[in-house]
Amino acid sequence: MNTPLPDVATRLTDAHRHETLFSARALHIKQSAVRNVFDISMRPGLISLAGGNPFLQTLPMDELGDIARDLIAEHGATALQYGSGQGTDELRRAICTVMAEEAITDAVPENVVVTTGAQSALDACTRVFCDPGDVVLTEDPTYVGALNTFEAYEVDVRPVDSDEHGLLPDALEAAIAAVTAEGKRVKFLYTIPSFANPSGAVLAADRRQRVVDVCRAANVLVVEDNPYGMLAFDGEPARPLRADNPDDVVYLGTFSKIFAPGLRLGWLLAPAHLKRRLYLANECVVLCPPAFNQMLAVEYLHRFDWVGQVRSYREVYRTRAEAMVAALESAMPDGVQWTTPTGGFFVWLTLPGHLDAETLLAPAIEAGVVFVPGSAFTAADGPSASLRLSFSAVEEDAIAEGVRRLAGVIRAAL
Ligand code: PMP
Numbered sequence: 001m002n003t004p005l006p007d008v009a010t011r012l013t014d015a016h017r018h019e020t021l022f023s024a025r026a027l028h029i030k031q032s033a034v035r036n037v038f039d040i041s042m043r044p045g046l047i048s049l050a051g052g053n054p055f056l057q058t059l060p061m062d063e064l065g066d067i068a069r070d071l072i073a074e075h076g077a078t079a080l081q082y083g084s085g086q087g088t089d090e091l092r093r094a095i096c097t098v099m100a101e102e103a104i105t106d107a108v109p110e111n112v113v114v115t116t117g118a119q120s121a122l123d124a125c126t127r128v129f130c131d132p133g134d135v136v137l138t139e140d141p142t143y144v145g146a147l148n149t150f151e152a153y154e155v156d157v158r159p160v161d162s163d164e165h166g167l168l169p170d171a172l173e174a175a176i177a178a179v180t181a182e183g184k185r186v187k188f189l190y191t192i193p194s195f196a197n198p199s200g201a202v203l204a205a206d207r208r209q210r211v212v213d214v215c216r217a218a219n220v221l222v223v224e225d226n227p228y229g230m231l232a233f234d235g236e237p238a239r240p241l242r243a244d245n246p247d248d249v250v251y252l253g254t255f256s257k258i259f260a261p262g263l264r265l266g267w268l269l270a271p272a273h274l275k276r277r278l279y280l281a282n283e284c285v286v287l288c289p290p291a292f293n294q295m296l297a298v299e300y301l302h303r304f305d306w307v308g309q310v311r312s313y314r315e316v317y318r319t320r321a322e323a324m325v326a327a328l329e330s331a332m333p334d335g336v337q338w339t340t341p342t343g344g345f346f347v348w349l350t351l352p353g354h355l356d357a358e359t360l361l362a363p364a365i366e367a368g369v370v371f372v373p374g375s376a377f378t379a380a381d382g383p384s385a386s387l388r389l390s391f392s393a394v395e396e397d398a399i400a401e402g403v404r405r406l407a408g409v410i411r412a413a414l
Contacts, residue, residue, distance in 0.1 A: 029151075049370065055392060059260065060304060086279050087294060088295070094302070098258070102230060104240060110272070111269055113268050118253065120266070122146055122223075123149050130150075132153070134184070134187045135185060138160065138190045139192065140160060141199055141374060142196070144372075144377050158379070163201075164201055165201060167207065176215075189215050193240070195231060195345075198374070201339070216245075222248055223250050227257045233314055233321065257313075259297065263296065264293065265290075317345065324403060332403075336349065336350070348386060349371075358383060359413070360373075360410065363413070369402045374387050
């Protein structure tokens with residue numbers, strides 16, 4: 001028998017009564033600005049330069065389908081079972097060979113923890129290192145998903161001045177000194193040194209070691225997030241900070257940009273003495289990473305020329321980035337500035353002084369194009385004159401048309 005629904009007034013009272021049950025932490029969880037815009041992006045006719053979805057069309061789908069079927073038919077009882085909280089031995093070994101392609105040649109499977117994407121690795125790092133009120137330093141701007149995680153755990157996020165070549169080491173040193181003078185503790189620096197989200201910036205070679213040295217001197221850990229490292233358009237990835245600093249860096253990797261984000265597989269590589277707690281923190285959320293997805297990833301890495309596949313992605317993204325820059329050059333009014341990416345997914349555009357990017361969002365959607373305003377990517381208060389444009393998931397013609405529409409909106413606002 002169906003129980004009748006309570007009337008509206010009763011349901012509202014329940015919602016009110018339950019409101020007081022939320023933890024302070026839950027009230028800090030915000031919907032990602034990118035997710036908001038992502039929902040809007042699905043509207044027909046709209047060109048989305050907002051979401052940073054990878055290009056997956058050239059994956060060997062038929063062969064992956066065969067592998068998936070074989071895995072279930074031949075190894076179903078393992079593929080559909082619980083497994084190790086740290087991830088399978090086979091995948092952790094394969095991840096070490098992936099990292100070797102990025103110049104991290106000393107990684108051992110024992111120090112790798114498989115996570116459900118780099119996002120969950122970030123969550124583990126925050127839970128393991130930060131009490132409410134502890135300080136995390138970030139580039140400015142930085143990845144919105146990291147800011148949301150830090151906020152959810154009541155971390156005090158301090159943006160550090162950065163330019164088109166990444167973090168400024170002197171500003172980093174000054175930020176650590178200022179926090180220490182307040183009697184607070186900086187737990188880690190969160191950094192995306194290569195083809196950063198959202199700025200596309202690459203930390204300059206002559207700043208890289210200095211950044212780690214400044215942190216080491218203050219006993220501040222470096223959390224290096226490197227999802228785009230292999231997507232250098234010239235095929236020469238910048239050397240990860242982790243490559244030369246195994247004891248000072250927790251390194252986050254992911255299959256989301258080199259294989260498929262839907263598998264939700266990433267990893268962290270940590271010094272042996274840090275790994276155990278990170279692994280336990282991850283385990284208490286997911287028990288174990290998905291066994292089937294891990295097996296599929298191992299087969300993909302073993303059977304296919306995944307390095308060649310990444311090479312082909314670089315070409316796709318390079319062509320799209322060039323199309324975006326060319327469109328910006330021909331369409332944007334004077335005074336608008338943008339970065340020229342050398343890898344990754346993003347162009348960072350800055351409007352002439354007085355314009356607030358957020359106020360352009362509604363007219364842009366009206367005009368049929370969507371972007372992410374810069375205010376989503378900073379812990380600093382106030383409006384932002386910058387915005388993020390993503391070229392990764394849009395074909396050249398649509399990029400050109402999207403940029404033309406945006407230029408029209410900016411021109412009207414000037
Ligand atoms: N870090 C950065 C800098 C990212 O851009 C993203 C995804 N957009 C993530 C982490 C999360 O990636 P994953 O799919 O591996 O969770």
